[in-house]
Amino acid sequence: MPLFGTDGVRGLANGPLTADLALTLAQATAVVLGQGRTAEARKAAGKRLTAVVARDPRVSGEFLSAAVCAGLASSGVDVLEAGVLPTPAAAYLIADIDADFGVMVSASHNPAPDNGIKIFARGGVKLPDEVEQRIEAALSGPKLQPTGADVGRIRRFADAEDRYVVHLLASLPHRLDGLHVVLDCAHGAASGVSPETFRNAGARVTVIGADPDGLNINDGVGSTHLDSLAEHVVRVGADVGIAHDGDADRCLAVDARGRVVDGDQIMAVLAVAMKQRGHLVKDTLVATVMSNLGLHRAMAEHGITVVQTGVGDRYVLEAMNEHGYSLGGEQSGHVIMSEYATTGDGVLTGLHLMAEMARTGRSLAELASIMTVYPQVLVNVRGVDRACAETDEGVAAAVAAVSAELGDSGRVLLRPSGTEEMVRVMVEAASAEVASGYAERLAEVVRERLAL
Numbered sequence: 001m002p003l004f005g006t007d008g009v010r011g012l013a014n015g016p017l018t019a020d021l022a023l024t025l026a027q028a029t030a031v032v033l034g035q036g037r038t039a040e041a042r043k044a045a046g047k048r049l050t051a052v053v054a055r056d057p058r059v060s061g062e063f064l065s066a067a068v069c070a071g072l073a074s075s076g077v078d079v080l081e082a083g084v085l086p087t088p089a090a091a092y093l094i095a096d097i098d099a100d101f102g103v104m105v106s107a108s109h110n111p112a113p114d115n116g117i118k119i120f121a122r123g124g125v126k127l128p129d130e131v132e133q134r135i136e137a138a139l140s141g142p143k144l145q146p147t148g149a150d151v152g153r154i155r156r157f158a159d160a161e162d163r164y165v166v167h168l169l170a171s172l173p174h175r176l177d178g179l180h181v182v183l184d185c186a187h188g189a190a191s192g193v194s195p196e197t198f199r200n201a202g203a204r205v206t207v208i209g210a211d212p213d214g215l216n217i218n219d220g221v222g223s224t225h226l227d228s229l230a231e232h233v234v235r236v237g238a239d240v241g242i243a244h245d246g247d248a249d250r251c252l253a254v255d256a257r258g259r260v261v262d263g264d265q266i267m268a269v270l271a272v273a274m275k276q277r278g279h280l281v282k283d284t285l286v287a288t289v290m291s292n293l294g295l296h297r298a299m300a301e302h303g304i305t306v307v308q309t310g311v312g313d314r315y316v317l318e319a320m321n322e323h324g325y326s327l328g329g330e331q332s333g334h335v336i337m338s339e340y341a342t343t344g345d346g347v348l349t350g351l352h353l354m355a356e357m358a359r360t361g362r363s364l365a366e367l368a369s370i371m372t373v374y375p376q377v378l379v380n381v382r383g384v385d386r387a388c389a390e391t392d393e394g395v396a397a398a399v400a401a402v403s404a405e406l407g408d409s410g411r412v413l414l415r416p417s418g419t420e421e422m423v424r425v426m427v428e429a430a431s432a433e434v435a436s437g438y439a440e441r442l443a444e445v446v447r448e449r450l451a452l
Contacts, residue, residue, distance in 0.1 A: 002133075002136065003025075003136045003139075004129075004132040004133075004135075004136060006312050006314060006418075007108070007116070007118060007312075007313075007314070008104075008116050008117055008118035008119065009021075009025065009116060009117045009118075010107055010110070010114060010115070010116035010117075011114065011115070011116070012113055012114055013058070013060030013064065013113060013114065013115040014060065017064070017114075017115055017116070017117070019063050019064065019066075019067040020067075022064045022067035022068050022071065022105075022117060023067040023068070023070055023071035023074075024071065024139055025068075025071070025117060025135070025139065026067070026068045026069075026070070026071025026072045026075070026103065027071045027072075027074065027075050027143045027144070028135045028136075028138035028139045028141070028143075029071075029072070029101065029103070029119055029135055030049070030071070030072055030075035030076070030077050030143075030144055031075070031138045031141070031142075031143065031144055032131065032134045032135045032138050033049075033100060033101045033119075033121065033131075033135075034049055034075075034077075034100075034144070042100070048076055048077065048078045048150075048152060049076065049077045049078065049100040049101075049152075050077065050078045050079075050080065050097070050099045050100055051072050051077050051078070051079055051080070051099055051100060051101050051102055051103060052079075052080050052082055052090055052093050052094050052097070052099050052102035052103075052157065052160075053065055053068055053069055053072070053079055053080070053081050053082065053090075053102065053103045053104075053105070054081075054082040054083065054084070054085040054087075054089065054090040054093075054102070054103075054104050054105070054160070054189075055083070055084060055085075055104070055105035055106060055189075056084060056086075056087075056105070056106040056107075056188055056189040056217065056246050056247045057084050057187070057188065057189060057191070057212035057213075057214055057217060058106070058107070058112055058115055058214060058215075058217055058246075059112070059214030059215060060113075060115045061084075061105045061106070061115060061214075062214075064105050064115055064117070065081070065103075065105045068103050068105060068117065069081055069154050072103075072152060073151060073152035073153065073154050074143075074144075074145070074151065074152070075143065075144040075145075075146070075152065076144055076146040076150055076151060076152050077100075077152040078152045078153050078154075078155070079152060079153070079154045079155070080093075080097070080099070080155055080156075080157040080160075081154055081155065081156055081157060082157040082160035082161075083156075083157070083160070084189055084191075084192070084212075085160060085161060085164065085189055085193065086164075086189045086190050086193065086194075086244075086247055086248035086249065086345070086346070086347065087104045087106055087108070087118065087189070087247040087248065087249045087343065088248065088249055088341050088342075088343050088344065088345035088346070088347070088348065089160070089161070089164040089189075089193065089248075090102050090103075090104045090120065090124075091104075091120050091124035091125075091341070091342050091343045092124055092163075092164055092167055092341065092342075093124070093157070093160055093163060093164065094120050094122070094123065094124040095122075095123045095124040095342065096163055096167070098122075099122070100122055101119065101120060101121055101122060102119070102120045102124065103117060103118070103119055103120070104117075104118040104119075104120070104247070105117055105118075106118065106189065106246065106247040107246065107247075108245055108246055108247045108249065108250075109186075109218055109222065109223065109224050109245040109246055109247075109250070110218070110246070111217075111218060111219070112214070112215045112216065112217050112218070112219065119132075119135070120342075123342065124342040124343070125317075125321075125342050126314055126317060126342075126343065161192065161193055164193060165193060165196060165197050165200065167340070168197050168340075168347060168348055168351060169197065169200055169201060171337075171339075171340040171348060171351070171352070172201060172351055172352070172355050173277065173352070173355055173359065174355040174356075174358050174359040175201055175202040175355075175358065176198065176201045176202040176203035176351070176354050176355060176358050177202035177203075177358065178202075178358065179202075179203050179204070179239045179240065179354055179357060179358055180203070180204040180205075180206070180236070180237070180238040180239050180240075181198055181203050181204070181205055181206070181238060181239065181240050181241065181242055181350075181354060182205075182206045182207075182208060182229060182232045182233045182236065182238045182240075182241040182242070183195055183198060183205060183206070183207050183208070183210070183241075183242050183243075183244075183350075184208050184209040184221055184222055184223075184226075184228065184229040184232075184241065184242070184243040184244065185207065185208075185209045185210040185221075185222070185244055185248075186209050186217060186218050186221050186222025186223065186243070186244050186245050186246050186248075187209050187210065187211060187212040187213070187216040187217045187218070187219065187221060187222075187246075188209075188212060188217050188218065188222065188244060188245065188246035188247060188248060189246065189247050189248050190244045190248035190346065190347055191209075191210040191211070191212050192210075193248075193347065194210075194242075194244060194248065194346075194347050194350075195207045195210065197347055197351065198242075198350070198351065198354075201351060201354075201355075203354065206232065206236055206238060208221065208228065208229065208232055209221035209222060209228075217246045218245065218246045222243055222244060222245050222246065223243040223244060223245045223250045223251070223252045223332075223333050223346070224245065226241075226243055226252060226254060226260055229241040229243050229254055230254045230258035230259075230260070231258065233254050233255075233256065233258055234256075234257065234258045237256075238256065239256055239357065239363065239364070240253060240254070240255065240256065240353075240354060240357065240364045241253060241254040241258075242346075242350035242353075242354075243333075244346040244347070244350075245333070245346065248345075248346040248347055249313075249334060249343060249344040249345060249346055250263075250332060250333035250334055250344060250346045251263075251266065251333050251335060251345075251346035251347075251349035251350045251353070252266075252332075252333040253266060253350070253353060253364060255363065255364040255365040255368065256363060256364065256365065257365065259365065261364060261368045262331050262332075262333070262373075263329055263330050263331045263332055263333040263334065263335060264287070264291050264292045264294070264295040264331045264371065264373070265295075265368045265370075265371050265373065266329075266333070266335055266349060266353055267285060267287065267291075267295065267327065267328075267329050267335060268295055268298050268299065268368075268370050268371040269353060269356055269367045269368060269370060270327060270335070270337070270349075270352060270353065270356070271285045271299060271302075271304050271327055272302050272304070272370060273352075273356045273359075274326065274327060275302065275303070275304060279326060279339065280304065280326055280327060281324055281325050281326040281327075282305070282323070282324075282325065283303060283304050283305060284304065284305045284306075284307055284323075284325050285299055285304055285305070285306050285307070285325075285327050285328060286306075286307045286308075286309060286316050286319045286320050286325050286327070286328030286329075286336075287306055287307070287308060287309070287316070287328065287329065287330070288308065288309050288310065288311045288312070288315065288316060288330050288331070289308050289309070289310065289311060289413055289415070290311055290330070290331055290413070290426065291306075291308075291330070291331055292331065292371075292373055292374055292376060292428065293374045293410070293411045293428045294371045294372040294373050294374045295371055297371075297372070298370050298371040298372070302370075307319055307323075307325070307328075309328075311330075311415070312330075313329070313330055313334040313336065313343070313344055316328040316329060316330065316334070316336060317336060317342075317343070320336060320338055321338075325338065326338050326339050329344065333346065333349075335349040337349070337352065374410070374411075374428040374429065374430065374435075375428065375429060375430075375431060375432040375435050376426060376427070376428050376435065377426070377427050377428075377429075377432065377435040377436045377438075377439040378424060378425070378426045378439070379424070379425045379426075379439045379440065379442075379443040380417075380422055380423075380424055380425075381422060381423045381424075381425060381443045381446045381447055381450075382420075382421070382422045383421060383422075383451065383452055384421060384422065384423050384446055384447060384450035384451055384452060385421065385450045385451075385452055386416035386417055386420075386421055386422060386423055386450075387416070388449075388450055389414055389415075389416040389423045389446070389450065390414070390416065392449050392450060394445060394448075394449045395414065395442075395445055395446055395449050395450065398441070398442055398445040399412050399414060399442065402427070402438050402441065402442060405438075406427075406429060406438070409429065409430050410427065410428050410429035410430065410434070410435065410438070411427070411428040412425075412426070412427055412428075412438070412442065413425075413426040413427075414426075414442070414446070421452060423446050423450065425439050425442045425443045425446060426439070427439040427442065
């Protein structure tokens with residue numbers, strides 16, 4: 001199996017993801033990313049390559065980031081070690097100091113025993129598949145082994161957090177004075193920087209999930225566990241709740257009554273606000289095929305085009321970069337505002353969502369009502385031939401029939417899993433009961449036609 005997945009290299013720390021692998025991966029990265037035109041020009045001028053390294057607070061991140069730093073320095077790369085910071089902060093800092101590349105050690109919303117290594121190119125952008133393949137091939141090849149004065153140095157990036165906070169605050173179109181927010185930091189990488197930033201922006205802040213001990217990241221808190229946040233918002237009478245995941249590249253919200261506002265709704269609010277300010281490039285939003293039908297309808301009503309991509313923020317980013325779009329994201333809360341960030345940024349997203357509340361004087365519930373959320377039912381059909389899901393005539397006929405019956409009031413999506421023999425059947429309809437009935441009907445056809 002390929003080493004790189006859809007979002008870097010991930011696995012059980014000290015299982016598949018060892019210190020040896022982290023060190024070797026860093027050495028291979030130095031070989032491959034040290035070959036570009038700019039990198040060669042720096043070396044010709046007698047300058048060493050520079051990389052930013054950051055991590056989330058998982059206990060395994062301590063030895064894995066140390067191994068990454070060792071692998072880079074042993075390859076002649078100067079390392080600025082930024083400590084615990086959100087993934088989008090690492091991406092921003094790479095661009096801000098014009099580093100040659102950077103590494104983030106994190107497994108995002110995964111449980112604490114997991115970890116991951118994500119590599120960013122110059123400018124803080126994700127690596128193309130082709131470059132990841134070259135790095136993987138370089139794992140078994142010769143390494144750079146400078147000696148004496150040519151080895152890299154490892155230094156603490158002392159003002160990393162301050163630079164990121166200043167950047168976030170400078171992006172805001174409106175201060176947050178008068179608003180009370182509950183922040184759930186998932187015991188993760190944003191536990192320090194997010195409360196500080198929201199307070200500096202003028203908000204009154206109540207914090208939960210901000211006591212990381214290396215083992216409690218994402219444990220019953222954060223964007224994948226919103227019940228506690230909703231309860232706190234209602235109990236303290238806050239205006240809004242904002243939830244991050246472990247590396248803070250996601251943002252989900254709850255309104256003053258504790259009702260969830262997902263990534264689609266957040267994008268709807270931001271898209272309309274950005275269009276009004278003339279910041280929504282080509283009046284276009286980029287979303288995945290899993291985004292709710294209600295998002296498409298709301299955007300159409302406001303003269304905004306929705307471009308669809310495959311599932312995964314990397315595909316959203318590819319479409320945004322190719323055409324210069326300024327807003328995109330996923331229902332899960334990965335929201336990318338390309339004017340200010342090269343990746344999903346949960347702190348940035350939350351700040352801009354609240355800025356729109358402050359600017360308009362409207363509650364989050366009022367703003368989110370711009371979009372009607374259609375019930376979605378997802379059925380995972382296991383033990384079937386996923387390769388035939390999009391070509392089987394019987395399955396295609398069943399999908400066409402359900403789509404015709406739903407008409408404009410719903411939508412069907414069949415999506416084969418990328419990793420196992422499973423097909424995902426998703427149906428949207430005006431009610432959960434209708435969606436469930438159609439989803440089960442299609443799932444049964446998939447089982448009968450594609451059973452292994």
